[in-house]
Ligand code: PBG
């Protein structure tokens with residue numbers, strides 16, 4: 001038999017474009033934002049060059065840039081002044097996230113606001129819920145999650161994204177939102193969230209490292225693949241609107257498994273450690289950071305994610321805009 005020449009479809013840019021199967025779009029991106037209580041704060045996170053913690057009075061420049069680039073959605077993380085055992089600031093209607101939501105809604109009504117729903121930035125011990133006997137108590141934490149999401153919804157959040165990996169979270173949230181007439185507020189489940197060392201830089205960024213132990217009693221074991229589908233199945237049944245896998249790059253197989261098992265939109269979280277590695281290697285001149293960034297994010301699309309939460313969102317949007 002003659003050689004089948006696959007190179008024919010790689011001969012020039014036109015034919016490569018015609019047969020290209022996956023594309024990154026600005027529309028796919030969610031940009032995480034760290035909002036800190038206080039004034040005049042614009043602090044770069046050392047392990048995440050280009051990413052800042054802002055107080056609300058300093059947010060405008062960042063939000064102008066995001067919206068001008070065509071980024072349509074942000075994921076908000078709050079850094080409060082005061083922490084306590086339960087993280088009660090999370091359900092303070094005048095807390096940092098609630099103020100942030102109102103500020104964005106007033107000034108950038110077109111921006112879609114997703115809030116991270118968790119406690120680790122707000123608890124004195126840094127765990128993702130209420131402690132009982134040295135472990136996070138699932139059902140006591142669910143009670144506080146109800147208060148937190150209602151407060152976010154009242155402030156005007158479009159979507160809530162619970163990241164604490166407590167069982168029954170999504171169902172609890174859907175019920176309490178519906179009972180309070182917030183039927184339009186959507187839920188993105190951090191459905192499959194692994195206990196990962198890739199979160200290191202984020203914990204510096206958000207002041208959320210656990211003061212003792214680790215998160216292994218609630219976040220998933222990186223060794224497990226089938227268990228991930230159980231997590232996603234229950235988030236789906238409990239009416240999550242979007243299912244997410246986190247981290248992304250080391251879990252592309254899980255993204256693909258999830259994509260093959262659901263018709264709901266699949267999201268992935270390109271986490272802080274993935275960002276930091278590319279930035280560090282680029283700074284050293286060891287890789288071309290821009291190209292590695294684009295290739296990594298494209299691999300997440302190819303794996304099956306429609307939506308990518310990424311600290312690279314602004315950089316990617318700049319590149320994609322110039323291409324048009
Ligand atoms: C905690 C939370 C984490 C991230 C988002 N929310 C990490 C953790 O479990 O400590 C990680 C984000 C990132 O690394 O970019 N609920």
Ligand code: ZN
Nearest residue numbers: 118119120128
């Ligand atoms: Zn947490």
